[in-house]
Amino acid sequence: MKISQMLLASVAVLAIGMPAAAIADTSDKRIALSNNYAGNSWRQAMLTSWELVTGEAVSVGVVAAADAFTTAENQATEQAAQIQNLILQGYDAIVLNAASPTALNGAVREACDAGVIVVSFDGIVTEPCAWRIAVEFREMGRVQVEYLAGRIPEGGNLLEIxxxxxxxxxxxxxxxxxxxxAEFSQFQIVGSVHGDWAQDVAQRAVAGVLPSLPQIDAVVTQGGDGYGAAQAIAAAGRDMPIIIMGNRQDEIAWWKEQKDANGYETMSVSIAPGVSTLAFWVAQQILDGEDVPQDLVVPFxxxxxxxxxxxxxTTPEGGVANVEYSLDDAKAVIAAAK
Amino acid sequence: MTQLVSIYRSRWIWSFVAAAVVWTITVMFTGGASMVGLTQAAFTFAAFSIIVGLGQMFVITLGPGNVDLSIPATMTLSGTVALKFINVDASLIVPGFLIAAGIGLGVGLANYSLIKLLRIPPIIATLAMSFIIQSTAIWTNRGLRIRPPQPLSDFAVGFTFGLPNLAWVALLISALIYLLLEKSVFGRWVIAVGQNMRAARLAGIPVDGVRCLTYVLCAVLAAICGFFLASFSGGAALNMGAEYLLMSIAVVVIGGTSVAGGDSNVPGIWGASLFMFLVVSMLNTYGFDAGYRMIMTGIIIIGVIIAASSRTVRI
Known part of the structure; x- marks a missing residue:
């Protein structure tokens, strides 16, 4: 959603004369974002979305503050200390992208005990007192093979990154x-490498394993690795398999190029970095006294x-395909979970 | 003297032996079919480790405690800034390259200023510096990948006489470094400082100048490597240098350079870089699980180092 749309939406909300109390209820509340990592384009897009949406929300007085904090070292211990600081600074809610699903539970418990609302998303925490906005990562993997079964009914060899x-x-x-x-047994995984969600790492790993692999019919990925795989396969002079992409702009641009050149078809799936803004609105709703189930699911x-x-x-050059969520989106997600 | 020569030789030969063994085992998996592809891939990706490894080698040669941990961040910053400056305009490739090298120069000087003026140990100084550099890289472009112009990316992925262009670049740099180390006064000074800093100072060697130049050299090589890596993989990413921290140190050590300083080895860097790429390819090819793969990589590296060093002791 663009800023202009955001503005319009907020103006509209005010104009309809929504009960002023609904806004006033959280207008003195402060929300913090505790983020464990900022060193890739997805996380940067996540932080940019947060700034965009919460900046707007603060300026129209929905909340008093929405500050983002990122740890330098991507360590659970460091993030635990950060959460303790946020409690001491008196934030009313902490929106959390956690370095570990379990290692932060102690710090999250402390926050709950201090009366702070904790909403975890993407990297969720298992501590029961926190809210979780989970992505169905398993399903994200499964749909790739399902899609391939539709494309190549007779099956074939998969390379997993x-x-x-x-x-x-x-x-x-x-x-x-x-x-x-397992479900579509006509496929078999003939090779598996770790690409670390980075194009250059994926490119190197695929280039190293490719010479020893039989013909590859498709590449299943996790996002941020499809373009690197394509580069490595092209360099080896092999036929281009169906590579599932992960919504990065370079991947989509490459796909478009191939489509125009030879009708290349594939799909792309990932989580929108704007999920941070969904977590923001969920936290705002909880602070507003809304009854929100602890476990929510965000679509990919x-x-x-x-x-x-x-x-x-709509995707910025070099960035990640993204959507920013609105208050209404958050309400819809909450309603769906009830 | 001949004995001395044989010690030198026997140390770096081990990295090549290890690389050859791993190569053979990997190629055997397909009955020889993967020979050409694997070799070309190995030279392509080894080129990056070689370029950063040569810089790290110089720094490590300065003696105990000298290591440059800012290499990954420098790679990221130079790749990001250079490609942003070039902005897909082929006519700006050369200025872009110079900007990358200039970033290396700046980082090297900053590193050594921290070490010298504030008397911070190199490990801490370069680590602290790497946070600053990484944040600068994030700030300059917020993680957006800008594509390299077509001629540059064609060059980075291309081949000349059957070898990847980047391997030729690495060969050229290696030759220069070899001459610098073995034939120039500066190279002799670096080795003298690494063997005994006090003795070197008493002998009238400008120790500070030598150390400063060494850190600058390392940072410039890292910056050049970052420039080529970004051109090779279709744009700079914020985390693109991450693997090269451990890699740069590993290739130096496996290549037979003494961690205690004062004794470096250029050919060994090549053997070690090829080995480091091939060992991962071998374990991937045989389909080892990630955890097992890391354990195996660790064990193999330790094995090669023991083999190399025990050989030296016996002679």
């Missing part, structure tokens, strides 16, 4: 892919052959 070893999200998406392969963002051009147009 995984994320960062030892991270919960990597295990989940990979489990989903393997579940998909899929780009298909038909929406390719549109996605390419």
């Amino acid at each position: 995984r994320g960062l070893a030892g991270v919960f999200v990597d295990d989940e998406i990979s489990a989903g892919i393997h579940q998909g392969v 963002l899929t780009i298909t052959q038909d929406t390719l051009e549109e996605a390419l147009e």
Whole structure:
């Protein structure tokens, strides 16, 4: 959503004469974003979305403050200390993208005990007192194989590119892919490498394993690695398989190029970095006294052959396809979970 | 003297032996079919480790405690800024390259100022510096990837006489570094400082100048590597240098350069860089699970280092 639309929406909200109390209720509340990592384009887009949406919300007085804090080292201990600081600084709610699903539970418990609302998203925490906006990572892996089964009914060889070893999200998406392969048994995974969600790492890993692999019919990915895989496969002079993309602009642009050149078809799936703004509105709703279930699910963002051009147009050069969520989106997600 | 020569030789030969063994095992998996592809890929990706490894080698040669941890951040910053400056305009490639090198120069000087003026140990100084550099990289472009202009990316992924262009670049840099180290006064000074800083100072060597130049050299090489890596992989990413921190140190150590300083080895960097790429490819090819793969990588690296060093001791 563009700023102008945001403005319009907020003006509209005010104009309809929504009960002033609904806004006044949280107008003195302060929300903090505790973020564990900022070193890639997805996280940068996440922070930009946060700034955009919360900046607007603060200026129209929905909340008093919405500050973003990022730890330098992507360590759970560091983030735990950060959360303790945020409690001491008297924030009313902490929106959290956690370095670990379990290691922050102690700090999150302290926050709950101090009366601070904790809403975790993307990197969620298991502590029961916190809210969770989870992404169905397994499903994100499974739909890739399902899509491929539609494209190549007779099946074939898959190359799996995984994320960062030892991270919960990597295990989940990979489990989903393997579940998909079990379901559509005409596919087999003939190679698996770790691309660390980075194009250059994926490119190197794929280039190293490719010479020893048989023909590859499709590449299943986790996002941020499809373009690197395509580069490596092109360099090896192989036929281009169906590479599932992960919504990065370079991936979509490459897809578009291939489509124009030879009718290349694929799909792209990932989580919109703007999920941080959904978490913001959920936190605002909880502060507003709304009854919100602890576990919410956010849909992932899929780009298909038909929406390719549109996605390419709206995605900033070098960035990630994104949506920013509105208060109404948050209400819809909450209603769906009830 | 001949004995001395054989010690030198026997140390770096180990990294090549290890690379050859791993290469053979990997190629065996497909009965030889992957020979050309794997070799070309190995030279392509080894080129990056070689370029940063040569810089790190110089720094490590300065003696215990000298190491440059700002390499990944420098790579990221130079790639980001240079490609942003070039902005897909082929006529700006050369100025862009110079800007990348200039960033390296600046980082090197800043590193050494921290070390010298504030008397901070190099490990801490370069680590602190890397936070500053990384934040600058984030600030300059917020993680947006800007594509390299077509001629530059064609060059980075291209081949000449069967070898990747980047391997030729690495070969050229290696030759220069070899001459600098073995044939120039500066190279002799670096080794003298690494063997005994006090003795070097008493012998009238400008120790501070030598150390400063060494850190600058390392940062410039890292910046050049970042420039080529960004051109090679279709744009600079904020986390693109991350792997090269451990890599730069590993190739130096496996290549037979003494961690205690005062004794460096250029050819070994090549063997070690090829080895580091091939070992991961081998474990990937045989389909080892990630955790197991990391354990194996660690064990193999330790094995190669033990093999290399015990050989030296026996002679």
